Amino acid sequence: MTSTVLADLPFMDAFATPGEAQWRAAVDKVLKGADFEKKLVGRTADGVRIEPLYEAAAEGGARPLRAEAGRWRVAARIDHPDTAEAARLALAELEGGADSLSLSFAGAPPARGFGLNATSVDALDATLDGVMLDLVRLRLDPAPGGRKHALLLADLVDKRGHAPSSLQIDFGMEPIGVLASSGALAVPLSELGKRITETIGNLKARGFTGPFLTADGRTWHEAGATEAQELGAVLATAVTYLRLLEAQGIPLAEARDAISFTLVADADEFVTVAKLRAARLLWDRVQRACGLEPKPVFIHAETAWRSLTRRDPWVNLLRGTIAAFSAGVGGADSIGVQPFTAALGLPDGFARRIARNTQLILLEEANLWRVADPAAGAGGFEALTQALCEQGWRKFQDLEAESSGDLTGIVGALANGHIQKGLARERDARAKAIATRREPITGTSEFPNLSEAPVAVLAPPPAAAPSKDASGDAIIVEALPSIRLAEPFEALRASADIAEAAGERPKTFLATLGPIAGFTARAGFARNLFEAGGIAAPSGDGFAKTGTTNLDALVAAFRASGAKLACLCGSDEAYVAEAIPAAMALTAAGATVWLAGRPGEQETALREAGVTNFIFAGCDAIAVLQDALAIAISPVSTSKG
Incomplete structure (x- = not known):
C-alpha cells in the first residue's frame, strides 16, 4: 500500500507492523524444530530458490512490456492432412473466437506426424478456403522445408490480391531448431545464411514485414530443458540468426526485426510467468550489446507438450488452463493451448473448442489482458524473473563459448554434443523425480483412474516415422x-x-492387518501405487476379529482373489504384532508377499518370513510396478509352498 492509502486507514496505527524476524519466530514455533530449508524452501530445476515469503519488490528497473498492450492473440493449430477437413476446422476455430492460425505442414514437429499436405498454391488456397487473411494473424510452425512453406504462403497472398504490408504473418523459419530435432542440416551455415537472406529479401520485396525467423523454445523443452536452458538456447539461436543475416549485409536493426520467439508455458505458474518476463529482459540486453535501442520481441507461447498425458486426459484441461493463465500474465503476444487429447491423436472439434475457450474465458471473464505486466512489483515474481535472467544469461554464455571445427555457438554446441549431454542429465534427473513420485503426475502416477472412459480423436497417433x-x-x-x-x-x-484384453486385469491382493482405522492410510497408498501401473488393488473392511486379524479369513480371501501378489497393509503396531505370521501364512498359500512401508528393524525377520519387497513413499515406483506386473501376469505361480 502507498502512504496515501494508509493515511485513509488511521486505525491501522493500532497494530504493530510485523517484520521478517517476527514472522520467522512464529514459523519456527510451528515447525517445532523441523528444518526450515527442507520444509518451506523449494527449488526449481535450475536450483533457483523459491522462498515461502518475499518482500515487495523495489520500484524502478526495466519493465518486460509487450510492444502493444491489450489482448493477446488466441492461436489455433491447423494440422489435418485432409484439405477439406483442415478448411472446416480452420473456419470453426475462427468462428469460435480464435484470431490467429498456426499452420503445421507435414513434417513439422508440432504436427506430431500429421500436418497439412498442401504442396501447391491451389492446395493451400483450398486449405484456407473462407479464411480472410487480412483479418487474422498467421504463423507457420517450423518444419523442414520452411523456406518453401514461407514462399508458398506468400504466393497465396499474391493470388488473393492482398497487400502484404497489411497482413500479420510470422513465417516461422527455424533451421537451427530443425537441425536439433531432425539431426541434419542440408547445407553449411554460410550457405544457410545466404538462403534465408535471399528468402527474406524476396518476402520483403513483395511487401511482407515479418517476422521471418523464430527462435523456438519447444525443441529444447521437449528434450528436457529447464527454464534457464530453454532461455539460453532461444537467445543463442536468435543471436546466431543475427550473425548470419549481418554477414549477408543486413543491418542489425533489420535482422533484429526479422526474429520472433516461441516459448513453452508449463503448468508451474510462477516459473512460467518469470520465464516469459525474463525472456524480454534478456533480449533487451542482447540488443543493447549489439548497439541497438531495444524493441520488444513478439512472443508466441504454447502450452507444454511434455506435460500432456494419455491417461485421464481430462486433467490436461487443468494443466492447459494454468499454463495459459501464466503465459497471459507473463506477457505473451499470442498463446496456443494444446487440446487435451493431443497426446492421444489428432484432436477433434470438441477438444479444439475447449482449448480455444480456455483462453477466451481468461480474456473475457478473467480480464487478464487489462493490466500490462500484472506481476510487476510482486516480490516473488520479480525475484524469480531476476534469477532466471541470471541463469538464462549464464546458459547463453555457455553455449556461445562452444565450438566444433568451424561451427560455433549453439550449432557448435549441437555438433560437439554439449547440448545433448546437458539435456540428458536434466531428463535423467526429472525421470528420477517422476519415478519416485517426488514430482507427481495427477491422473497418471497419482490418483489413477482404472475405469476411465475413452475420449474421441479424429485419428490415433501415427506410426513412428522412419x-x-x-x-x-x-x-x-x-x-x-x-x-x-x-x-x-x-x-x-x-x-x-x-493383459486384461487377453484375459483379466493384473491384480494385487491387499492383505490388510488390524482394524480399518489402522490400515486405511497404507492400503490407500498401496492401491494408489499399484493402480498407477494398471494393477487393480481392491480392498474391503479388513479381516480384524476382536481387534486382531483373522489370518484364516485373510488367506481364504487371498486364494479367492486369484492374485499372485499380496501386499501387507497395516499400522506400525500391527506390523510388529502380526506381519510375520501373516507373511508366513500367505507365502504358504502361494503368494509373493510385499509390505507397504519401510521395514525398519524388522527387515531381517520379515524377509525370513517371506516378504520380498517393500513399497514406501519415495521408492522407485516404475521399478516396483515393473516387478509387480511381472509377478501379476506370470503364467506360473511364484509360490514357495
Whole structure:
C-alpha cells in the first residue's frame, strides 16, 4: 500500500507492523524444530530458490512490456492432412473466437506426424478456403522445408490480391531448431545464411514485414530443458540468426526485426510467468550489446507438450488452463493451448473448442489482458524473473563459448554434443523425480483412474516415422528427443491393458492387518501405487476379529482373489504384532508377499518370513510396478509352498 492509502486507514496505527524476524519466530514455533530449508524452501530445476515469503519488490528497473498492450492473440493449430477437413476446422476455430492460425505442414514437429499436405498454391488456397487473411494473424510452425512453406504462403497472398504490408504473418523459419530435432542440416551455415537472406529479401520485396525467423523454445523443452536452458538456447539461436543475416549485409536493426520467439508455458505458474518476463529482459540486453535501442520481441507461447498425458486426459484441461493463465500474465503476444487429447491423436472439434475457450474465458471473464505486466512489483515474481535472467544469461554464455571445427555457438554446441549431454542429465534427473513420485503426475502416477472412459480423436497417433537418411547433409548432429513426462507410467498401463484384453486385469491382493482405522492410510497408498501401473488393488473392511486379524479369513480371501501378489497393509503396531505370521501364512498359500512401508528393524525377520519387497513413499515406483506386473501376469505361480 502507498502512504496515501494508509493515511485513509488511521486505525491501522493500532497494530504493530510485523517484520521478517517476527514472522520467522512464529514459523519456527510451528515447525517445532523441523528444518526450515527442507520444509518451506523449494527449488526449481535450475536450483533457483523459491522462498515461502518475499518482500515487495523495489520500484524502478526495466519493465518486460509487450510492444502493444491489450489482448493477446488466441492461436489455433491447423494440422489435418485432409484439405477439406483442415478448411472446416480452420473456419470453426475462427468462428469460435480464435484470431490467429498456426499452420503445421507435414513434417513439422508440432504436427506430431500429421500436418497439412498442401504442396501447391491451389492446395493451400483450398486449405484456407473462407479464411480472410487480412483479418487474422498467421504463423507457420517450423518444419523442414520452411523456406518453401514461407514462399508458398506468400504466393497465396499474391493470388488473393492482398497487400502484404497489411497482413500479420510470422513465417516461422527455424533451421537451427530443425537441425536439433531432425539431426541434419542440408547445407553449411554460410550457405544457410545466404538462403534465408535471399528468402527474406524476396518476402520483403513483395511487401511482407515479418517476422521471418523464430527462435523456438519447444525443441529444447521437449528434450528436457529447464527454464534457464530453454532461455539460453532461444537467445543463442536468435543471436546466431543475427550473425548470419549481418554477414549477408543486413543491418542489425533489420535482422533484429526479422526474429520472433516461441516459448513453452508449463503448468508451474510462477516459473512460467518469470520465464516469459525474463525472456524480454534478456533480449533487451542482447540488443543493447549489439548497439541497438531495444524493441520488444513478439512472443508466441504454447502450452507444454511434455506435460500432456494419455491417461485421464481430462486433467490436461487443468494443466492447459494454468499454463495459459501464466503465459497471459507473463506477457505473451499470442498463446496456443494444446487440446487435451493431443497426446492421444489428432484432436477433434470438441477438444479444439475447449482449448480455444480456455483462453477466451481468461480474456473475457478473467480480464487478464487489462493490466500490462500484472506481476510487476510482486516480490516473488520479480525475484524469480531476476534469477532466471541470471541463469538464462549464464546458459547463453555457455553455449556461445562452444565450438566444433568451424561451427560455433549453439550449432557448435549441437555438433560437439554439449547440448545433448546437458539435456540428458536434466531428463535423467526429472525421470528420477517422476519415478519416485517426488514430482507427481495427477491422473497418471497419482490418483489413477482404472475405469476411465475413452475420449474421441479424429485419428490415433501415427506410426513412428522412419529414420532419416542423412547422407549428403552438410551438418549432422545427434537429434534431440521429444518426450512426455508420463510415458514410463503409460507404458506400464499399456502392458496391464494388454493383459486384461487377453484375459483379466493384473491384480494385487491387499492383505490388510488390524482394524480399518489402522490400515486405511497404507492400503490407500498401496492401491494408489499399484493402480498407477494398471494393477487393480481392491480392498474391503479388513479381516480384524476382536481387534486382531483373522489370518484364516485373510488367506481364504487371498486364494479367492486369484492374485499372485499380496501386499501387507497395516499400522506400525500391527506390523510388529502380526506381519510375520501373516507373511508366513500367505507365502504358504502361494503368494509373493510385499509390505507397504519401510521395514525398519524388522527387515531381517520379515524377509525370513517371506516378504520380498517393500513399497514406501519415495521408492522407485516404475521399478516396483515393473516387478509387480511381472509377478501379476506370470503364467506360473511364484509360490514357495
